[in-house]
Amino acid sequence: MKADATEREIDDVLRVVKELGFRAHPLPGATRTAIAVTGNQGAVDPSHFENLPGVAESIRVTKPYKLITLDLRPEKTVVRVGDACVGGDELAIIAGPCAVESRAQAFAVAEAVRRSGARFFRGGAFKPRTSPYAFQGLGEEGLKILAEVREAYGLKIVTEALDDHGVDMVERYADVIQLGARNMQNFSLLRRAGRSPLPVLLKRGLSATLDEWLLAAEYVMSEGNYNVILCERGIRTFAQHTRNTLDLSAVPAVRRISHLPVVVDPSHGTGHNYMVAPLARAGVAVGADGLIIEVHDQPERALSDGAQALTLEQYEQLVADVRAIHEVVTPAPVGG
Ligand code: PEP
Ligand code: MN
Numbered sequence: 001m002k003a004d005a006t007e008r009e010i011d012d013v014l015r016v017v018k019e020l021g022f023r024a025h026p027l028p029g030a031t032r033t034a035i036a037v038t039g040n041q042g043a044v045d046p047s048h049f050e051n052l053p054g055v056a057e058s059i060r061v062t063k064p065y066k067l068i069t070l071d072l073r074p075e076k077t078v079v080r081v082g083d084a085c086v087g088g089d090e091l092a093i094i095a096g097p098c099a100v101e102s103r104a105q106a107f108a109v110a111e112a113v114r115r116s117g118a119r120f121f122r123g124g125a126f127k128p129r130t131s132p133y134a135f136q137g138l139g140e141e142g143l144k145i146l147a148e149v150r151e152a153y154g155l156k157i158v159t160e161a162l163d164d165h166g167v168d169m170v171e172r173y174a175d176v177i178q179l180g181a182r183n184m185q186n187f188s189l190l191r192r193a194g195r196s197p198l199p200v201l202l203k204r205g206l207s208a209t210l211d212e213w214l215l216a217a218e219y220v221m222s223e224g225n226y227n228v229i230l231c232e233r234g235i236r237t238f239a240q241h242t243r244n245t246l247d248l249s250a251v252p253a254v255r256r257i258s259h260l261p262v263v264v265d266p267s268h269g270t271g272h273n274y275m276v277a278p279l280a281r282a283g284v285a286v287g288a289d290g291l292i293i294e295v296h297d298q299p300e301r302a303l304s305d306g307a308q309a310l311t312l313e314q315y316e317q318l319v320a321d322v323r324a325i326h327e328v329v330t331p332a333p334v335g336g
Helices: 007-019 103-115 140-153 164-173 187-194 210-222 250-257 266-270 273-285 312-329
Strands: 023-028 033-038 079-081 084-086 092-096 120-122 156-160 176-179 200-203 228-232 262-264 290-294
Touching (some): 007 023, 092 312, 103 312, 120 140, 120 290, 140 156, 164 187, 187 210, 200 210, 210 250, 228 250, 266 273, 266 290, 290 312
Parallel strands (some): 092 120, 092 290, 120 156, 156 176, 176 200, 262 290
Antiparallel strands (some): 023 033, 079 084
């Protein structure tokens, strides 16, 4: 739409798209609103829109994705979560244990997370474990503890849903729905999250290409939820010195194509405590919008992912380091 297009002109275009039997996605940007059209099988004749009042141009998108692209929205998306955000000027830090294990554990970690100035607390209540006999998470009891953490510390809660029922529950207690690596191509779950009012943190699949990952984000957005945060968490390679290979090149690669914010998970990306800080620093240096970090008050007692958990002290030091790096790599505001 033209920069000076009115609400009414925008609404008229949305109506025409709907009347053609397609879905319209209005995405307001800094200077103008773009309206994406999905649901068409083949090419749509641009003359349907071109001469409507307020329309600047009608562009045919030939790429497999439409909504995630910079063509649609040239400026970065800032995902707002209450008074916190991911993708804005501030480095987003999402920290907490792999799994919520008890109220005492969650509160001990949350205390340190709050003290560090981070705005987001992570912790799984539903855990996707490789073995069915491993700790599966506390379920709804875990979500209740997370809701208490939110209340006590004002932290925004990021927690995983494994299925549609999990999304219902996460919506009731938390602020951001995490979709895990193992579910990145669970298309019905992606669609369900796409109908949620909560933002989605979408982890890259264990062996997903960039296109597969971006198309998974497209699934969520195609249902009308445009608040998607991408998370690079490492992919499986032949390397045996790490749990996964953290693909930091994914950050600039995503930036070149998409307006969505990207965070880096050096915990699952490496699997080893000693590697988390260096890779977290590198993630920020490479331009990530944030980090998701596993922290535990007693890593040796953790019920999952203890080997990669930072101690509270290590975490505190890391936050100081990454903030300093973020300042160096973030361009100063114009005139500032
Ligand atoms: C997690 O964040 O605890 C987790 C299970 O992550 P991933 O889906 O990346 O393995
Ligand atoms: Mn974990």
